Amino acid sequence: xxxxxxxxxxxxxSFIGSIPPATINLSIIQxxxxxxxxxxxxxxxxxxxxxxxxxxLAIKFQSLITSSPVVVANFKLITAxxxxxxxxxxxxSANRPSNFSRRFNDSGFRKGLILGLLNxxxxxxxxxxxAYLNSQQWITLSxxxxxxxxxxxxxxxxFFLLILLATIAKKIVSNFEHNALLKRxxxxxxxxxxxxxxxxxxx
Numbered sequence: 238x239x240x241x242x243x244x245x246x247x248x249x250x251s252f253i254g255s256i257p258p259a260t261i262n263l264s265i266i267q268x269x270x271x272x273x274x275x276x277x278x279x280x281x282x283x284x285x286x287x288x289x290x291x292x293x294l295a296i297k298f299q300s301l302i303t304s305s306p307v308v309v310a311n312f313k314l315i316t317a318x319x320x321x322x323x324x325x326x327x328x329x330s331a332n333r334p335s336n337f338s339r340r341f342n343d344s345g346f347r348k349g350l351i352l353g354l355l356n357x358x359x360x361x362x363x364x365x366x367x368a369y370l371n372s373q374q375w376i377t378l379s380x381x382x383x384x385x386x387x388x389x390x391x392x393x394x395x396f397f398l399l400i401l402l403a404t405i406a407k408k409i410v411s412n413f414e415h416n417a418l419l420k421r422x423x424x425x426x427x428x429x430x431x432x433x434x435x436x437x438x439x440x
Contacts, residue, residue, distance in 0.1 A: 242374045244390040250366045251288065251394025261352050265399045269406025277403035279345030285396035287353030292391040295363035296378060321428060321435065339397050363391065 254264060261284045268277040367387075370376045378384045 239377060240382055240386045243378075244386040244393075246370060246376055247292075247387045247390025248394040248397075250370075251391045252398045254362055255395045255398045259356065261349070261356060262399060262402055264348070264352060265403045266406045269336060269403035274403060274407060276345040278400065279425055280349035281396050281399035281403065283346045283349030284353040284356075284393075284399060286397045287350065287356070288359060289388050289392045290398070291356075291359040292363045292367075292388050293384075295360045296367055296384070301401070316396045325428065 248346060265277050265280055265284075268274070268280060367376075367378075371378070376383070378387055
C-alpha cells in the first residue's frame with residue numbers, strides 16, 4: 238500500500254508541476270495545434286523519461302544542489318536562454334519554416350529529449366517536493382522499490398499531462414483551422430516567459 242501511495246503522490250505532484258507554461262509543455266501544445274499527435278507521443282515519452290534521472294539526482298544530491306546558489310542561478314539563466322531561443326525559432330518558422338526547423342519540430346523523441354535535458358529546473362522542483370513529502374512522512378524512499386515507484390510516478394505524471402495538453406490543443410485547433418495567429422501563440426508565450434526569466438536573473 239505504501240508503494241502505491243508513493244507512486245500516486247509522485248504522479249500528482251508531477252502532473253500539477255508540469256502545468257505552468259514552460260518550453261516542454263508549450264512545445265507539445267504546438268504539436269497538438271499542428272495535429273502531429275504521433276510526434277507528440279514520442280516527444281512526451283522522451284521528455285517524461287528525462288524526469289526520471291532528474292528526480293533521482295534531486296533525491297541523491299539534495300544537500301549539494303541546494304547549498305550552491307550559483308548552481309540554482311545558472312539553472313534559471315539556462316532556462317531563460319532556451320525559452321527565448323525557442324520562442325524566436327517558433328515565430329520565424331511559423332512564417333518560413335527552414336529545413337532545420339522542420340527536422341527539429343518533426344523529430345519527436347530527439348526534440349523531447351533535448352528540451353527535457355535543457356530543463357534543469359526540474360531538479361530544484363523535485364528537491365522541494367521530495368523534502369516536503371518526506372517531512373510529512375507521506376512517502377518512504379529507503380527501499381529500492383519505494384524509490385523507483387516514486388521515480389516512475391514522476392515520469393508518468395509528466396507524460397500524462399503532456400499527452401493531455403496535446404490532445405486538448407488538437408481539439409481546439411479544429412475550431413480555428415486557418416487561424417495563423419494560433420500557431421504563433423506558443424512562440425509568443427515562450428519568448429515572453431524567457432525574457433521575464435532573464436529579467437529576474439539580471440535583477
